[in-house]
């Protein structure tokens with residue numbers, strides 16, 4: 001094992017500079033290389049006759065050098081080595097640019113294996129700068145399956161292959177094996193040595209599949225064990241029993257009467273919190289189902305019982321909104337609600353922190369700033385996280401740890417419906433309440449999918465609605481990181497679109513928020529929108545989660561085909577929140593019937609769970625989780641969507657093992673335990 005701790009700069013052929021490049025890929029020690037899995041593989045096992053090689057595709061050929069390679073200098077100084085090579089089927093002209101030395105590596109009359117892209121025409125084939133090796137000793141560059149690693153500047157795939165090879169050789173049989181032998185045999189998985197060897201340098205595709213299956217299982221199994229331990233840890237701890245006054249007192253002061261679903265969720269949470277075990281509950285409900293009021297009710301009960309509560313939102317904008325809402329609910333009841341976010345002035349922050357520590361603040365609403373080390377509570381008993389999928393499991397743990405010695409209750413709210421297996425994994429430590437009822441009087445948001453031809457009518461509609469005093473949201477897809485697609489329709493960036501709208505409507509107040517702005521700037525624009533100081537707000541998807549502007553009656557999504565259905569549904573949930581009739585217009589820039597059909601599905605139903613099922617069916621689970629919104633550690637090899645079946649068996653196996661050895665204290669589980677413990681301590685950034 002020790003060998004695997006050797007730093008990479010001591011490795012043959014590495015040195016300081018390359019060690020830095022390797023560090024950029026998260027590779028520091030020999031052992032890291034073993035788990036640096038190839039991104040893809042290149043099949044160089046099959047050789048084709050020159051004549052039959054498909055054009056413009058990489059192929060392996062076996063060919064004899066037919067004439068002596070010539071070296072010449074091209075105008076401009078480039079050096080060219082050129083010769084003809086032949087096999088039984090035909091010939092090919094091979095050129096090497098700027099590699100004069102290959103002339104001496106290739107001999108007329110000898111046969112080599114070449115790997116490269118076949119260019120030219122059927123009867124005039126050529127190949128440029130192929131990789132090659134003598135036929136007699138092939139098996140390094142050709143005749144095998146080649147791993148393709150993710151690269152960073154200063155590193156080539158060849159180098160990584162060499163380093164990984166060294167790591168495998170040095171490790172010998174001392175490879176880390178987190179999988180207990182009993183589990184391995186039961187699941188019919190290959191041994192660690194075979195798995196690591198073949199995931200990097202597969203003997204054949206069968207071996208690669210065996211290797212992959214084992215490593216995927218191992219990864220999911222370790223994760224399941226870690227989550228299982230987390231859950232058991234919480235359940236084993238004493239809670240803080242809450243004996244609040246009758247919740248009817250809270251309901252009376254609400255501006256509306258709670259729905260049956262809200263009451264049920266609150267009752268379940270109150271029952272959890274009254275027991276001597278810490279609550280771990282997820283409230284799942286579609287956009288607009290009223291999750292905030294449920295959270296407020298729980299906070300009310302906790303604060304009235306003399307404890308503190310913390311409410312974490314994923315963004316500053318949302319923290320601000322929740323502050324206003326929750327204060328509105330709770331301040332008239334004599335409770336003090338404050339905000340604590342990274343964007344606040346130092347003096348303000350200090351004041352809130354002091355009040356928190358002194359127990360003068362009942363409920364604090366904040367962002368990640370709540371997690372930083374120096375925030376202390378006097379008697380924290382409830383942690384609420386909104387849209388939890390944006391918080392990591394580890395962050396949830398960090399906030400819980402703020403209640404010195406005691407384990408606070410945890411209430412998690414999510415509007416993202418997810419498949420059951422996955423919910424079990426991500427929220428495996430949580431009980432679930434579902435808000436399956438919308439507040440009464442909620443109007444259906446009429447949704448239309450249209451294209452550019454509708455633009456002028458849409459502009460007229462904007463004018464009319466704003467004339468009636470309503471506000472409008474316009475969402476553009478994110479374009480920052482993408483080079484302009486040469487073919488597809490040109491995407492509008494939020495800022496460009498806002499400028500265009502401002503020119504079109506010179507008298508209207510048009511604002512813009514996008515991801516490149518500072519939190520403070522974003523917040524200022526959002527607040528202006530909420531306060532009715534803007535008529536039109538153009539944004540990227542920063543407004544997706546939770547922002548409440550009851551006066552907004554129109555949501556326009558540009559290039560709607562670029563969004564997932566669930567995401568569009570969330571966006572649509574931004575309107576229709578007040579008493580005004582509301583609309584959602586999906587601007588479709590794609591011509592394909594599929595894109596149309598997808599958007600039509602959204603026009604037909606307003607049920608978020610049905611939409612997410614449809615989304616899942618249409619896009620497949622891989623895509624669904626592509627955005628990595630689940631808060632779990634990043635998977636190195638497993639695909640949480642695609643490897644769903646393995647996930648299930650990994651979970652069952654983990655549960656069975658934890659049953660036998662809850663602390664993973666048995667000697668044969670030591671490696672697993674180490675792995676589990678490291679999982680939630682990885683460098684920041686691996687958990688979103």
Ligand code: ADP
Pocket residue numbers: 256257258259262285286287288289290291292293415439440546548577
């Ligand atoms: P979400 O579940 O999306 O977080 P919110 O908590 O933001 O939903 O609630 C959406 C809107 O519905 C808010 O304006 C809120 O005041 C209102 N609301 C919540 N519950 C009720 C209810 N029982 N009756 C009427 N309006 C309600």
Ligand code: MG
Pocket residue numbers: 291292386546
């Ligand atoms: Mg919400």
